[in-house]
Amino acid sequence: MTPAAPGNRTASRPVSVARGYRFEVVKLVSQWRVRLLVLACWIAPALFVAGVSEQSTLPTDTLFGRWMHATGWAGPLVTLGFAGTWALPLLTSVVAGDVFAAEDRLGTWRHLLVVVRSPRRIFAAKTLAGLTVILLLVAGLAVSSTVGGLLAVGDRPLVGLDGRLLAPGDAAVKVLLAWVCVLAPTLALAGIGLLGSVALGRSPMGLLLPALVALAMQLAQMLPLPVAVRLALPGDAFVDWKGLFTSPAQLTPLLIGIAVSLVWAVTATALAYVLFLLRDFTNPADDGSARRAVTAGVLPLAALLGATVAVVAATTTAQGSGIEQTKVERSLATEFAHLYRMQTRQLHRPAVTEARLRATAACGKAGVQDGARGPGNDWRCVVSWHLPGVAATGSAVYQLDITADGRFVADGDGPKEVNGYFLVRTPTGDAPNPLWQFDGDVDLLSTSPKG
Structure with missing residues (x-):
């Protein structure tokens, strides 16, 4: 037998992962819908943030939405809240949910295998290509919304969720960290x-699976679930980034959420890899087995959820909903003291420190004055404080709406000169009243002080 020519031996080698990766990236970016998504992610957030910042009505139902007139750093955080709820699940569906299923629809698996000659390299190249495009889309959302906010409003201090004023440099670092943290649940x-793209093949359910899972997690997060169950959900880090904007930062829930998300990402990808290697590519009609999808996909992820709930419950102090009366009172009093100082500066009154104010809060819920707990919009609190040299004790009433993830909105209910009106009269004209309405956060894992 005549030896094969060197050129033939080179042509018979399997395609490397790097070459396959470049090919898959080009193939993804050449799709019109992916190009449209890239364009939208790099342009639309800037236009949205700049447009909203010029409006008189702000998205106050979104974290940091009420501060979009005050600082450009609020814009990327408002965008982040929207992205975690809607944009990122849809983006992952379009990219990751279709990266394998597209070959089933087009019937090109055999041609791809003839060229690459390695299912393992095909899986690696497609996975890395999908991840690259997803990271490009996330980067576009972050950069575009930040640029839009800074150009429209400016590089000004940001009010945190505990009422402290963050310098522009600190705000920039925290905004960047918040966007980095949501990469874990996105993965x-x-x-x-x-997994859905491999297991369900040409079925449209594979394309919708990430969005449906995200929707299910959002519905679950609206329920008064135990803290251990909430933290065990792979999408909890989409909301726990808010802990970066308190002092001290509420890092424990965020780190748990990131770790859980990464475990889910690795597990789901490994299951997809196993199912992909078990596929029968010689049969064009075979795009996966329904029984195999259940046994190697759904059941392992259900077991993973149960295991993460057990681990979180065993390794944290989480009990019940995590929303307790003493925690609410402590968070509200701390934030009120910081915002009171802000109002004092607006009105050009003598400066006073939080320590000298000695602000305290007394809260009740739906008639329960002692031991109130749980989310709801029926919390009512009275904040008291002391001014140096003034014998009388100041007091202000707030209605609180606390969601199951610990975020609360405090709505001032008088007196008018403190928190009963959305404007205050300053020597330079009317200005927004920082004590009228504000967002806060209850640390679900903190320990209630005794005594």
Whole structure:
């Protein structure tokens, strides 16, 4: 037998992962819908943030939405809240949920295998290509919304969720960290998308799976679930980034959420890899087994959820909903003291420190004055404080709406000169009253002080 020519031996080698990766990236970016998403993610957030910042009505139902007139750093955080709820699940569905299913619809698996000659390299190249495009889309959302906010409003201090004023440099670092943190749950959804794309083949359910999982998690997060169950959900880090904007930062829930999300991302991707290697590519009609999808996809992820709930419950002090009367009172009093100082500066009154104010809060819920707990919009609190040299004790009433994830909105209910009106009269004209309405956060894992 005549030896094969060197050129033939080179042509018979399997395609490397790097070459396959470049090919898959080009193939993804050449799709019109992916190009449209990239364009939208790099342009639309800037236009949205700049447009909203010029409006008289702000999205006050979104975290930091009420501060979009005050600082450009509020814009990327408002965008982040929207992205975690809607944009990122849909983006992962379009990219990761279709990266394998597209070959089933087009019937090109055999051609791809003839060229690459390695299912493992195909899986690696497609996974890395999908991840690259997803990271490009997330980067576009972050950069575009930040640029839009800074150009429209400016590089000004940001009010945190505990009332402290963050310098522009500190705000920039925290905004960047918040966007980096949501990469973990985004990767978890991407892993689920890869699993659905492999297991369900040309079925449209594979494309919708990340969005449906994200929707299910959002519905679950609205329920008064135990803290251990909430933290075990792979999408909890989409909301726990808010802990970066308190002092001290509420890092424990965020780190748990990131760790859980990464475990889900690795597990779902590994399951997709196993299912992909078990596929019968010689049969064009075979795009996966329904029984195999359940046994190697759904059941392992259900077991993972149960395991993470057990681990979180065993390794944290989490009990019940995590929303307790003493925690609410402590958070409200701390934030009120910081915002009172802000109002004092607005009115050009003598400066006073938080320590000298000695602000305290007394809260009740739906008639329960002692031992109130749980989310709801029926919390009522009275904040008291002391001014140096003044014998009388000041007091202000607030209605609180606390969601199951610990975020609360405090709505001032008088007196008018303190928190009963949305404007205050300053020597330079009317200005927004920082004590009228504000967002806060209860640390679900903190320990209630005794005594």
